[in-house]
Amino acid sequence: DSGVTQTPKHLITATGQRVTLRCSPRSGDLSVYWYQQSLDQGLQFLIQYYNGEERAKGNILERFSAQQFPDLHSELNLSSLELGDSALYFCASSPATSGNTIYFGEGSWLTVV
Amino acid sequence: LAKTTQPISMDSYEGQEVNITCSHNNIATNDYITWYQQFPSQGPRFIIQGYKTKVTNEVASLFIPADRKSSTLSLPRVSLSDTAVYYCLVAPLGWRGANNLFFGTGTRLTVIP
Numbered sequence: 001d002s003g004v005t006q007t008p009k010h011l012i013t014a015t016g017q018r019v020t021l022r023c024s025p026r027s028g029d030l031s032v033y034w035y036q037q038s039l040d041q042g043l044q045f046l047i048q049y050y051n052g053e054e055r056a057k058g059n060i061l062e063r064f065s066a067q068q069f070p071d072l073h074s075e076l077n078l079s080s081l082e083l084g085d086s087a088l089y090f091c092a093s094s095p096a097t098s099g100n101t102i103y104f105g106e107g108s109w110l111t112v113v
Numbered sequence: 114l115a116k117t118t119q120p121i122s123m124d125s126y127e128g129q130e131v132n133i134t135c136s137h138n139n140i141a142t143n144d145y146i147t148w149y150q151q152f153p154s155q156g157p158r159f160i161i162q163g164y165k166t167k168v169t170n171e172v173a174s175l176f177i178p179a180d181r182k183s184s185t186l187s188l189p190r191v192s193l194s195d196t197a198v199y200y201c202l203v204a205p206l207g208w209r210g211a212n213n214l215f216f217g218t219g220t221r222l223t224v225i226p
Contacts, residue, residue: 033214042200056214101147102159105156
């Protein structure tokens with residue numbers, strides 16, 4: 001158990017819908033990262049937050065957005081969902097932006113039908 | 114930005130030593146080399162990290178030549194449970210910037226009975 005908690009674990013929704021994925025980082029970790037992993041694909045970095053502020057941005061679509069709240073939990077919002085958005089979404093955390101090791105949660109499986 | 118190149122896949126028999134090499138010709142002076150392991154449908158987990166020469170822990174060894182343009186992850190006497198994807202990540206300790214958080218496609222190791 002990495003200490004990073006993600007909910008929900010599984011989610012099935014229809015195209016065009018909007019979903020929110022939630023992440024609670026390890027206790028004391030200030031940085032939260034979001035990754036997308038499609039079937040048999042590598043990890044695609046989406047976005048990073050540090051203590052509530054966006055710190056780094058990867059290949060995140062405009063239909064996707066994220067935020068980190070004062071209690072340090074984070075949410076990834078996915079809207080206007082398409083079939084291609086079906087993937088495993090991972091959240092990770094690290095103690096700071098200078099963290100050289102990041103800890104991943106178990107992921108949220110999103111299936112768009 | 115230090116781009117990494119790894120073999121797409123490797124097969125090994127149980128009990129053998131496995132060496133996975135990662136090329137990073139453009140590694141910067143302040144970059145560290147970190148390896149992660151990912152089992153199917155799970156988040157990646159930290160295996161080992163090094164800067165130069167050799168690092169060993171209870172799980173693996175990491176060999177880094179003097180020029181640091183490559184690194185080799187060594188798994189002694191692999192078992193079926195070592196079947197996973199192994200990612201090589203090169204980034205400065207500060208991990209600043211989105212490009213430093215890209216994992217690449219990794220090496221899929223299959224251990225055969």
